Each structure stands twice: as C-alpha cells, then as structure tokens.
Amino acid sequence: MHSYSDTAFGRLESAWDGHFRLRLADGTSVDLHLTDTTSAQVVRNLGEPYHDVTGRLAELLATPGRLVFAHGPVYPDGRRQATQxxxxxxxxxxxxxxxxxxxxxxxxxxxxxYRRAQFGTGEVDYADYRTQIRLGGDKNGRHVQETDTISRLVYGMASAYMLTGDEDFLTVADRGSRYLRDHMRFVDTDEDVTYWYHGVDVDGGRERKLFTSEFDDDYHAIPAYEQIYALAGLVQNYRVTGDPAIKADIDGTMRLFERFFADPVLGGYYSHIDPVTLSPHHDSLGANRSRKNWNSVGDHAPAYLFNLYLATGDERHLRMLEHTFDMIVSHFPDRDTPFVQERFHADWAPDRSWGWQQDRAVVGHNLKIAWNLTRMGAALPKYDYARLADRLADTMPDVGRDPLRGGWYDLVRRQAPHDFVWHDRKAWWQQEQAILAYLVLAGHRGDAGRLAHAREAQSFYNAFFLDHDEGGVYFNVLADGIPYLMGTERLKGSHSMSMYHSAELCYLATVYNGLLVRGEPLDLWFRPRADADFPDRSLRVAPDVLPAGRVRLEGVLVDGEPYRDFDADAMAVRLPDSAGPVTVRARLVPVERS
Structure with a gap:
C-alpha cells in the first residue's frame, strides 16, 4: 500500500464515530479518521514540558471552532489518518x-x-563570538565574526531585556555594542561618516578586517543592507540606555546613507557602493551598478529607523521614514501581478533580470511592506500607505499561504501560476512577516478577518518552529511542518540567523496581542545611563508606533520606587539626575475606545 504523510490544519467543524472534520483556510473541508494509537498534545512554548491530552481527545474534539493540526498518512483513495x-x-x-x-x-x-551558545555561563567576551552556531548551540570551526550577526544578537538581547528586565541580557547587548564599535567600525574623518566592516576573520588568533562583503551577491562592494543591519542592534541598545557613543555612530552611519547611498534626484537609496570611490555608479559593481532594491530602500524602517524615531522623536527621522514609504508606494506596486516589484534600475525601471531574483517574489518582503506601511500610517496617515498595505494583505494569502497545512512559503514566480522557485519549504523569518502583517493590521484597525490570519500564522510558527530538544527556533521546516535539517538550514547561527527575527517577533507580538488585541497592560524595562543622550533628557517608552490615543503610560518605577515625573499621553519619562544608570520600569495600558 502506497501512502505519504501530511499535515492538515484548520478549525474543527464536527466529530463523529472516530472521525473529525476540519475547515481549511481556503474554506474547503477535510475529513480525518482516528486510530487506537492516535496521540494528542497542546502547542507548548520553549521551556515548557510536553503537554499530553491524549486521554481527553474525544472531549476536545467535541467542541467545534478550535484550531487543530492533524498529521498522518494519506492513502491512495484520499483517506486521511490522524496519528498525531x-x-x-x-x-x-x-x-x-x-x-x-x-x-x-x-x-x-x-x-x-544564544547567551549559552556564544559565551557559556561565565563572562561575556565577544572574542568568543562566532557567526555559525550548530543545531544544539555548538560553534562551527571557522572563526568569522560578521558585523550584522553580532548586531542582530545585540538587537535580540536588548529586546529581551525590555520585555523581561533581566540584566544579564542587557550585559550581552552592551558588550556587543562596544565590540562592534571597537572592532567593526570605521570612522572616515575626511568625509565625516561612519561605516561598518563586513566582519572580522579571527582564524589563527589574528584579527583580519573584512572591509567589503564576502557574499556572492555583494562581493567586493559595500551593500546598503549590511550597513542597515549594523544599526539594528545599536539602535535598540541605544533605545534602552541612551549611550551617547552609540548615538554618535548612528548619526555618522546615517550621514553615510544620505551622502553616498541616497539618490538626490529621483529618490530612494542605491543598493551598493564601490569601496574606494563610495560611488553607486562605479563599473566595479557589475550587476549591482546603479541599482536600488527593497533592502536598500525599505529595510531602513523596520531594522532601525522606527526604533530610532521612537527613542528620539526627531523630525528628521520621521521625514526619512516618509521618504522611504513614499518611494515604496510610488514605485513598488505592480498592476499586473499580486506582488510588489523588488529590484530597480537607477531611474526606477523594474529590474527583472538580476541574479537569483529574476522575475520572482519573496513572499515575506510583500508581507513586511504591509505591516510597516501600517505602522507608518499611525505616524503619518496617508491614503496611499493604507491602500497598499490593504492590497498586499488581501492578495498575499492566495499566492503565499499554504491553505491545507498552514504557514507561509518563500520564493515564488511573480507571474501566474506562481510556482515555487526552489522548494516548498517554509522559513522562520517568512512566518514572522506573516504574523506581523496581520497582527499589526488587526491591532491598528480592529479587523476580525486580519486577526484570524494572524492567529493561524502564529499557530503554525509555535507548533513547528520551536526546537524543544536543543533550544532556539528552526531555520526551515518542510511544507508539513517537519524540521528541515540539511546544510546551512540546519544551523541556529549563520549569515541569516542570529536572534533578530525571532526576538522582533516576540517583542511586537507581545505589544500587539496584549495592548491592542486583548487590552492588557505591558511592562517595559529601560536602563538609561547618567549621560544618556536623549532629546530633552526624556526617555520615550512608547512600545511601537501605535494609533494615536490607544495607549498611555500609567506608572513608572525608577530603581524600584514610584516616580511621578512623566507625561502619560506622550509616554515620556523625564529622567532624574543621577551619578550612574537607573532602572526604569514603565507600565503601559490600553485606552478604552468609546
């Protein structure tokens, strides 16, 4: 007998005589039959024990409406067996x-x-940091330290501190920021800009700076996205501490963007510059010469710019955000396909022949644009922002989601029938984009349909991506949710993975599920220095760019004691004079809508 194993996911419709029916995401239904060896569990979090409910299976199947995954053989006659x-x-x-x-x-x-994998349980020393981390947390043999992956770790640790108040996480973030500044930074005093090395090769105990990118797509160039993600962790750390040295490097890097990556005539930012001339038009750049793309134009916003605006309230940052999103709504939409354009020539003509992308769509980029346009609409409402966010949110399920098993796909052809390019696997970061696309929209708009999409995406991620044996999250799973553990996709640390997307998801899912969807309070921790470089000495504690009047600051503790010098509506704390850093715990609460 020939069969294959598969997963079905949907809302329970009914159960009868050892069978049950699920309503799938596309509205169709599928029937499954139980056996005398079927087991049942409840989705569990990292750090939680297996939650067995096999003895209650009949009881739990008696109530329609609940979300259920069922895995088991599919027989040639179409019968589906639920073994788990x-x-x-x-x-x-x-x-x-x-x-x-x-x-x-x-x-x-x-x-x-990640703390244990990189530094063990003792002192945090970034000389021990390695980009590649194996499945169980062991380090790969090659001793390369990439700037962006350190920055991503710093982002994750700073975000973990904001949600937990655990000072060990902040120590990891602080020392990572200092290591970046000491080892990966170059300050060009002639041009008055700061830029960041690709990384450092410390093989054999000697430090060799890797000035330009080492990757095939960007080889011997300075790509915008590497400079962008160098700021991701630094800005989140600055948001917590106000470190003036970090702020100076942020400002220097932003001058780099405006002076050498920006297109002052047609707008947007070029994707690469030559390492000698700092020109985006040099012949040495090859296929990257005079090009713009999603990463160089749009990734500023989620990687660091929203967080920098939250920390400072600086109108310059709001204007840069506006320019970024104006370029997206002006040039990215495509009337002929459900997807945005992602790569462009200097004059904004779409580039459909570049490298691996060709005329192909990254599902997660479309979703990422949707939730970041929604955030931008809260800071600066524009009809075009909301229109494109809604269009993408409405069209993506039909071309990027798996209606049978749940979860979201990776790279597909932009032209119908939108076939897979490489495989039908599902990456952890694409799931993050789907969750946030619909969760942010649901939080801002109160839309029940969007919330249903968000819940389905969160279900798949939490059911299949959490590694309960080794820790962390898996890079990729197969279409049915089974972990894919081959090649670089087996790693927990790599050029692509270093706690950034997983921590960003945890942070924003906490904000939106709690404050905006369920109306629950949220506590955030900050640790501003005595010399914190915040405008007006005000610690801004807004958790995200949220709809006006929906959240207020209810109370503040400074070093554990009640503190009254704050603006509840602006969500800003006037910092006290102090000889050293202080711990600020801010309680944010939703404002009831009339």
Missing amino acids: VTFVGEGADEHVFERPDWWIDQVRELARF
Whole structure:
C-alpha cells in the first residue's frame, strides 16, 4: 500500500464515530479518521514540558471552532489518518500564544540559548563570538565574526531585556555594542561618516578586517543592507540606555546613507557602493551598478529607523521614514501581478533580470511592506500607505499561504501560476512577516478577518518552529511542518540567523496581542545611563508606533520606587539626575475606545 504523510490544519467543524472534520483556510473541508494509537498534545512554548491530552481527545474534539493540526498518512483513495493531533489551546476559543506571558517567556528562552551558545555561563567576551552556531548551540570551526550577526544578537538581547528586565541580557547587548564599535567600525574623518566592516576573520588568533562583503551577491562592494543591519542592534541598545557613543555612530552611519547611498534626484537609496570611490555608479559593481532594491530602500524602517524615531522623536527621522514609504508606494506596486516589484534600475525601471531574483517574489518582503506601511500610517496617515498595505494583505494569502497545512512559503514566480522557485519549504523569518502583517493590521484597525490570519500564522510558527530538544527556533521546516535539517538550514547561527527575527517577533507580538488585541497592560524595562543622550533628557517608552490615543503610560518605577515625573499621553519619562544608570520600569495600558 502506497501512502505519504501530511499535515492538515484548520478549525474543527464536527466529530463523529472516530472521525473529525476540519475547515481549511481556503474554506474547503477535510475529513480525518482516528486510530487506537492516535496521540494528542497542546502547542507548548520553549521551556515548557510536553503537554499530553491524549486521554481527553474525544472531549476536545467535541467542541467545534478550535484550531487543530492533524498529521498522518494519506492513502491512495484520499483517506486521511490522524496519528498525531495538536490543539492550539485547550479551551474552544483559546490560543496559547495570546497568554500574557507567552512571547515574553519565549524571548527569555531564546536569549538564554544564544547567551549559552556564544559565551557559556561565565563572562561575556565577544572574542568568543562566532557567526555559525550548530543545531544544539555548538560553534562551527571557522572563526568569522560578521558585523550584522553580532548586531542582530545585540538587537535580540536588548529586546529581551525590555520585555523581561533581566540584566544579564542587557550585559550581552552592551558588550556587543562596544565590540562592534571597537572592532567593526570605521570612522572616515575626511568625509565625516561612519561605516561598518563586513566582519572580522579571527582564524589563527589574528584579527583580519573584512572591509567589503564576502557574499556572492555583494562581493567586493559595500551593500546598503549590511550597513542597515549594523544599526539594528545599536539602535535598540541605544533605545534602552541612551549611550551617547552609540548615538554618535548612528548619526555618522546615517550621514553615510544620505551622502553616498541616497539618490538626490529621483529618490530612494542605491543598493551598493564601490569601496574606494563610495560611488553607486562605479563599473566595479557589475550587476549591482546603479541599482536600488527593497533592502536598500525599505529595510531602513523596520531594522532601525522606527526604533530610532521612537527613542528620539526627531523630525528628521520621521521625514526619512516618509521618504522611504513614499518611494515604496510610488514605485513598488505592480498592476499586473499580486506582488510588489523588488529590484530597480537607477531611474526606477523594474529590474527583472538580476541574479537569483529574476522575475520572482519573496513572499515575506510583500508581507513586511504591509505591516510597516501600517505602522507608518499611525505616524503619518496617508491614503496611499493604507491602500497598499490593504492590497498586499488581501492578495498575499492566495499566492503565499499554504491553505491545507498552514504557514507561509518563500520564493515564488511573480507571474501566474506562481510556482515555487526552489522548494516548498517554509522559513522562520517568512512566518514572522506573516504574523506581523496581520497582527499589526488587526491591532491598528480592529479587523476580525486580519486577526484570524494572524492567529493561524502564529499557530503554525509555535507548533513547528520551536526546537524543544536543543533550544532556539528552526531555520526551515518542510511544507508539513517537519524540521528541515540539511546544510546551512540546519544551523541556529549563520549569515541569516542570529536572534533578530525571532526576538522582533516576540517583542511586537507581545505589544500587539496584549495592548491592542486583548487590552492588557505591558511592562517595559529601560536602563538609561547618567549621560544618556536623549532629546530633552526624556526617555520615550512608547512600545511601537501605535494609533494615536490607544495607549498611555500609567506608572513608572525608577530603581524600584514610584516616580511621578512623566507625561502619560506622550509616554515620556523625564529622567532624574543621577551619578550612574537607573532602572526604569514603565507600565503601559490600553485606552478604552468609546
């Protein structure tokens, strides 16, 4: 007998005589049959034990409406057998990831995994840092330290501190920021700019600076995205501490963007510059000569610029955000396909022949544009921002989501029938973009349909991407949710993975599930220095760019004591004079809408 194993995911419709029916995401239904060896569990978080409910299977299948995963053989006649059933909650309307502590506990476990993998349990010394981390947390043999992956780790640790108040995580973030500045930074005093090395090769104990990118797509160039992600961790760390040295390097790097990557005539930012001339038009750049792309134009916003604006309230940063999103709504939409354009020539003509991308769509980039346009609409409402965010949110499920198993795909052809380019695997960062696309829209708009999409995406991520054996999250899973553990996709640390997307998801899912969807309070921690470089000496504690009037600052503790010098509506704390750093705990609460 020939069969194959597969997963089905949907809302429970009914159950009868050892069978049950699921309604799939596309509205169709599928029937499954149980056996006397079928097991059942509830989705569990990192750090939690296996939650067996096999003895309650009949009871849990008796209530329609709950989200259910069922895995097992599919027979040639179409029969589906459920050998393992996974519930997203025990209650009919329960979703485990909406517990107030779910994402906070998850980011705590993630931070512990990466802290242990990189530095053990002792002193935090970034000389020990390695880009590649194996599945269980062991280090790869090659001793390369990439700037962006250190920055991504710093981002994750700073975000973990904001949600937990665990000072060990902040220590990892602070020392990572200092290491970046001491080893990966170049200050060009002639041009008055700061830029960042690709990384450092410390093989054999000697430090060799890697000035230009080492990757095929960007070889011997300075790509914008590497400079962008060098700031991701630094800005999040600055948001917590106000470190003036970090702020100076942020400002220097932003001058680099405006002076050498920006197109002052047609707008946007070029994707690469020559390392000698700092020109985006030099022949040495080859296929990257005079090009713009999603990363160089749009990635400023989520990687660091929103967080920098939250920390400073600086109108310059708001104007840069506006320019970024104006370029996106002006040049990225495509009337002929459901997807945005992602690569362009200098004059904004679409480039459909570049490298691996060709005429192909990265599903996650389309979703990422949707949730960041929604955030931007809260800072500066524009019809075009909302229109494109809605269009992408409405069209992406039909071309990027798996309606049978749940979860979201990776790279597909932009032209119908939108076939897969390489495979039908699902990457952890694409799931993050799907979750946030619909969760942010649901939080800002109160849209039940968008919330349903967000819940389905959160279900798949939490059911299949959490590694309960080794810690951390998997890079990729197969279409049915089974971990894919081959090649670089087996790693927990790589050029692509270093706690950034997983921590960003934990942070923003906490903000939106709690404050905006469920109306629950949120505590955030900050550790401003005595010399914190915040405008007006005000610590801005807004958790994200949220709709006006929806959240207020209810109370503040400074070093554990109640503190009254704050603006509740502006969510700003006037910092006290102090001889050293102080711990600020801010409680944010939703404002009831009339």
